Amino acid sequence: MKKILIIFVFLGQILVAQDITVQRTEEILNSDDVGYYFPHLSPDGDKFLFTDLNFSGLHLFDFITKEVIKLSDKQGSGFKPVFSDDGSIVFFRENEYEGFRKVSKICSVNLNTGEKAIIESKKRNVSTPQIINNQLFYTVDGKSSEVSDNTTAVFIERQKIVLYSKGIRKAFTPKGDGNYIWASLSPDEKKILFTFAGHGTYISDLDGNIISDLGYLNAPKWYSNNHIVGMKDYDDGSRQTASDIYLVSADGSETIQLTETGNIIEMYPDCSVKSSKIVYHTNTGNIYCILLTK
Helix, strand or coil, X not given: CEECCCEEEEEEEEEEECCEEEEEEXXXXXXXXXXXXXXXXXXXXXXXXXXXXXXXXXXXXXXXXXXXXXXXXXECCCCCCEECCCCCXXXXXXXXXXXXXXXXXXXXXXXXXXXXXXXXXXXXXXXXXXXXXXXXXXXXXXXXXXXXXXXXXXXXXXXXXXXXXXXXXXXXXXXXXXCEEXXXXXXXXXXXXXXXXXXXXXXXXXXXCEEEEEEXXXXXXXXXXXEEEEEEEEECCCCEEEEEEEEEEXXXXXXXXXXXXXXXXXXXXEEECCCCEEEEEECXXXXXXXXXXX
């Protein structure tokens, strides 16, 4: 375990959207070496998971104790891990190679006891895990894990949006053929957020009918049923040149810039509406937290 100092960098209230304001922004983890990337907040916002730039290894930061705990050192373990609804268990996928053949495991770590369990071992084409209504959900070769019949989940499979609902699998391409990424289900499980690469980010209903066009917004995440958090990043073909974090209304009518630092490239936000927090990493591998009030 390692203690990390939180560095205060900005304080003040800025009007963001309606009654939402930015209270402060803090640098949480600062790295001069390997870098800290892709933070993922617990539901209560008291902790977040992070990894390295290649998703190798998974660590947890606790806002209360200021400690960093290593949960895994395996390949792929930092790619889209999830917390249980009460934040006590972390689920993630680990990858390994048997010759040229990649196999994956679904694992869990109980944060109260430190106990690690293997839930699905050495299978091909294993999706990242999701938690839906406090149930673990993942797929193996396009077949869903054992869950209740009322579970609804969304994945990207072969560049298409795939919805699992009430035991039925449905694949669709709301904007036509192309590359679909960053699909997620709204908190009320009535809408799907996704990006159509090279075109923009959209919200559809569960039948794939477009509800709203959010324009250019990468790595989008649901902040609530009414707001989306994402980044607007730019590059010169070989490296990132700029990126900032934005809050967008779900109907696409309002877009508010949350960061504007000039010399810092802010990327890949994650959020917890319960704690009014947004976390993100910079291109240099530092992690920041925005605290909103409303």
